[in-house]
Amino acid sequence: MAFDYDLFVIGGGSGGVRAARVAAQGGAHVALAEESRYGGTCVIRGCVPKKLMVFASEFVDIVEDARAFGWDISPGSFDWPTFRGKLHAELDRLEGVYRKLLAGSGVETFDMRVRVADAHTIELSDGTRKSARHILLAMGGWPVKPGIAGEELAITSNEVFHLDHLPKRMLVVGGGYIACEFACILNGLGVEVTQYYRGAQVLRGFDDEARGLVAEEMQQKGVELHLGTNVLEMKRDEASGSVWVKSTNGDEREFDQVMFATGRAPNTRDMGLQDVGVELGRNGEVVVDAYSQSSVPSIHAIGDVTDRVNLTPVAIREGMAFVETVFNGNPTPVDHDLIPTAIFTQPEMGTIGLSEEEAREQEPVEVYCTSFKPMQQAFAGRSDRVLMKLIVSRESRKVLGCHIVAPGAGEMIQLAGIAVKMGATKEDFDRTVAVHPTMAEEIVTMKAPVRTG
Incomplete structure (x- = not known):
């Protein structure tokens, strides 16, 4: 049977783009579809913009330290619109780089949502169907909210980069690395940050002594951290425009903005995967073997959509291992051991x-x-x-x-x-x-x- 492509990649994040490029550079006929922006979570709504916000938030300490070292300077005020404009310009530039890399490698791209029609067929949102010898799922993940009353009033890490202005008072809900990072970032930018986490200590799964020190230092720097605390319900206060929050510790408080960082889920909904026999796990993740192959032999999956180790460099490594295994005849299992x-x-x-x-x-x-x-x-x-x-x-x-x-x-x-x-x-x-x-x-x-x- 003749196929339209040797490989069709679904998802234009770091893992999908790397796999598509390397396969195409090796002579494969490759297509890639992305319904949103090229670069995925890392470049558009994750690692890169977050790290730039980290840099911005650290200048308060730098100025104070400089004065202690004898520099005659005074702290000024942070201009969020100026920073946000430069941030978005940089993300636009990086997305352009990703597009150029794909085009330069000979990868055909489709800027639209797709579904899997069968083991070798992709259906684009315009109704067009394309066939491929191999399909690679690299759709990543998406923030999820906990399902409480009023949760639509809250934002997630996706939206925090697009705020019109920084709130004066903000509640961050969650205790993982995303919640803790943004609590620190926003605190450094001058926001009064309160953080609720239902567990006994933030950063569950990391070394107890290390995460304990992080929590102590966060509080020393001004983050109001409440452990063993979760949100019960939220309502909009029409008079003030703020968000009223009732929590499990009995507090009823108002915040200008609430951000949930309470987990992420793989982007597998409405993709037609189970209809074609792809096994999904409890969290919606694509179940794969050591070679990233799903229960359907022609369909592989890498990155956050597999919910293994959800880190950008890991997705890239998985993409490279996939190409080695499928296109270079060199079966290469993914090494998830000892990841810094x-x-x-x-x-x-x-x-x-x-x-x-x-x-x-x-x-x-x-x-x-x-x-x-x-x-x-x-x-x-x-x-x-x-x-x-x-x-x-x-x-x-x-x-x-x-x-x-x-x-x-x-x-x-x-x-x-x-x-x-x-x-x-x-x-x-x-x-x-x-x-x-x-x-x-x-x-x-x-x-x-x-x-x-």
């Missing part, structure tokens, strides 16, 4: 490997940890603390986990991640000469464990 990651709270948190709690359940370990005031902030008179932590196997001496809470932790964990991925031992770290004076030198100078178990 960063949470851009203030302070940042960088992590790779097992938390102390996970490691203790697995085997006997030694814990090396230090917390201190870094030189720059201490000199400026701030009380900020940082954390450096290694989890080490008592038997193999391998570093099982590395956790850093500090300014620039994302940059540090990228490099520490290489050593951990290579299987470095504590003695390998010890043999590395410290770079002085730096915060990161503590990673190689901790000699005695603070805990064993």
Whole structure:
């Protein structure tokens, strides 16, 4: 049977675009459909605009530190419309780059929604049908709200980049990395931020000691954090225009804006997937094997739509492995082991490997940890603390986990991640000469464990 394409990719995010480009560069006839903007969550409504907002929010501390170091400068006010205009211009530029990369690779693109009609057929929203030997699902994920009364009054992380003006008082609901990052960002931009999280501590799943320090520092910087607290209902106060919120702790308060960061779901609704036999999981995710193949052999899936490890670099790696497996005849399973990651709270948190709690359940370990005031902030008179932590196997001496809470932790964990991925031992770290004076030198100078178990 002759097909219109060798590969049809659904989704123009980082994973889908990379897979389409690489397959096309290898000689495959490739098409890609995207119903929204090219670049996906990361470029348009996630990592990139968020990181630019992180940069913007950190200048308050920089100005205060500069004064402490002798600079005769005064803090000004933040101009949200000016920043937002530059932000959107940058996102437009990046979307243009993605489009040019696809066109330059010979990928045919369709700016419309599509559905899967059968194992080898795509139906475009204009009714046109296209056939493909292989279909790659890369539709990503989307924020979901918790299903409470008045939730339509709240925004999600998608809309926060498009606010006409910054609110004076804002409630952030959630305790994951998205909620914590935006609580810190908005607080740094001058918004009075309150954060509700139903759990006992934010950043569930990360190392307890590290996330505890992040929570403490967030509160020190002005975020009003309420743990064990959730929203019961919300209403619009017609007189003031604010949002009235009733919470499980008995509080009834008004906010100018409420943002839910309470989870994301894979974009699989109304795609026709189950009709053609593609198995979906409880959260709507496409169930795939180690080679990203779904229950239908001609249909693969990568990225957040599979709900495995929802990170942009992981989606790109999955896309590359898919091309190697399907088009290059080199079966390549996806490696999800020891992935370094960063949470851009203030302070940042960088992590790779097992938390102390996970490691203790697995085997006997030694814990090396230090917390201190870094030189720059201490000199400026701030009380900020940082954390450096290694989890080490008592038997193999391998570093099982590395956790850093500090300014620039994302940059540090990228490099520490290489050593951990290579299987470095504590003695390998010890043999590395410290770079002085730096915060990161503590990673190689901790000699005695603070805990064993």
